[in-house]
Amino acid sequence: MTRHAALFLVVSILTSLSLPASAQNAACSKKLTIAFFDWQPYHYRDENGTPTGLDIELLRETFGAAGCAFELKVMPWKRTLLAIKFGTIDGSLGASRMVEREQYAWFTRPYRRETMVMFMRLKDLEKKNVMSIADVVSGKNRIGILLGSWYGDEFAALYKADPKLRKYILQTPEYEVLFTWLVKDRVDVVFNDLFNGIHILKKMNALDRVGVHPALLNDDYIHFILSKLTVPRTTVEAIDKAIEDFQSTEDYTTILHKYVPPEQLTYMPLQ
Incomplete structure (x- = not known):
C-alpha cells in the first residue's frame, strides 16, 4: 500500500466515524418535507404557531430514531395527496391505507389506530x-x-x-x-x-x-404516507423498524396517555 493510499484510507475511516448513523446507513439521504393540517389532537399548531400533537410527537420519535431529518409544512389534506402523488412533497401523517393511494405512495407500518x-x-x-x-x-x-x-x-x-x-x-x-x-x-x-x-x-x-x-x-390502522417518486423503499424500511421498536417502549404509551386517559385506551388496541 502506498503512503498516499494509506493516508486516504485513514481519512475515510475517520470521516465515516464522524457521520451520524443516518448518514452511514443512508436510510434518509435528504431532509423530508412532511405536510400536516390542523386536526386536534393529532397534528396542529399551538398558540405560538409551533406544530404539536400526538402524531407530531410520534413522527419526531420514529423519524428521529430512523435517522430521518424532516421539515413540516401546513397543507390541506386533498392537496397533500396530490403533492405526494406528483412528488412535490415527500409525505404526510395520519393516513389510511387505500388501494388507489398505493399506486403512488408507500405506507409505513401502522403507528397507531383510528x-x-x-x-x-x-x-x-x-x-x-x-x-x-x-x-x-x-x-x-x-x-x-x-x-x-x-x-x-x-x-x-x-x-x-x-x-x-x-x-x-x-x-x-x-x-x-x-x-x-x-x-x-x-x-x-x-x-x-x-x-x-x-x-x-x-x-x-x-x-x-x-x-x-x-x-x-x-377501527382502522393509521400510517405515515410517503411519495414513491421521492422516497426510496430503504427509507420506509428504516422508519418501519423505528416504529416497531418504539411501540414496545414505555415512552410510546406515555405519549398516548397524554392525549387519552389510560382507562379509555381499553377501547383501542395498540397493536
Whole structure:
C-alpha cells in the first residue's frame, strides 16, 4: 500500500466515524418535507404557531430514531395527496391505507389506530345497558354525527336498511357542536374519533359527565404516507423498524396517555 493510499484510507475511516448513523446507513439521504393540517389532537399548531400533537410527537420519535431529518409544512389534506402523488412533497401523517393511494405512495407500518366510538352521558350509559351498535341505533336515540364522516360498515348498513333512522340523526360540520349538544341533552349519542372526542371533552371539562360506549363503530390502522417518486423503499424500511421498536417502549404509551386517559385506551388496541 502506498503512503498516499494509506493516508486516504485513514481519512475515510475517520470521516465515516464522524457521520451520524443516518448518514452511514443512508436510510434518509435528504431532509423530508412532511405536510400536516390542523386536526386536534393529532397534528396542529399551538398558540405560538409551533406544530404539536400526538402524531407530531410520534413522527419526531420514529423519524428521529430512523435517522430521518424532516421539515413540516401546513397543507390541506386533498392537496397533500396530490403533492405526494406528483412528488412535490415527500409525505404526510395520519393516513389510511387505500388501494388507489398505493399506486403512488408507500405506507409505513401502522403507528397507531383510528377508532370511531360512541360517546354518551355517563348516566345514560349506566341506565340503558345497551351493548351493541344496533341497540343504540334502533333504540330511538338522538344521534349526533359530523357532516360527511364515515362511521363504519355496520352503521352504514343499519342507516341504509331503516329510512326512519334519519329523523333521529342530527348533523353538523363542527366537532365542538356535537359535544355541546350531548352535554345539553340535545342528542343522546355522539359518533366521533376517540382521541378527538376526548380532547374536546377535556377542553369542555366534561369528562366527568360523558363516557365511551364499549362497542366500536370502526377501527382502522393509521400510517405515515410517503411519495414513491421521492422516497426510496430503504427509507420506509428504516422508519418501519423505528416504529416497531418504539411501540414496545414505555415512552410510546406515555405519549398516548397524554392525549387519552389510560382507562379509555381499553377501547383501542395498540397493536
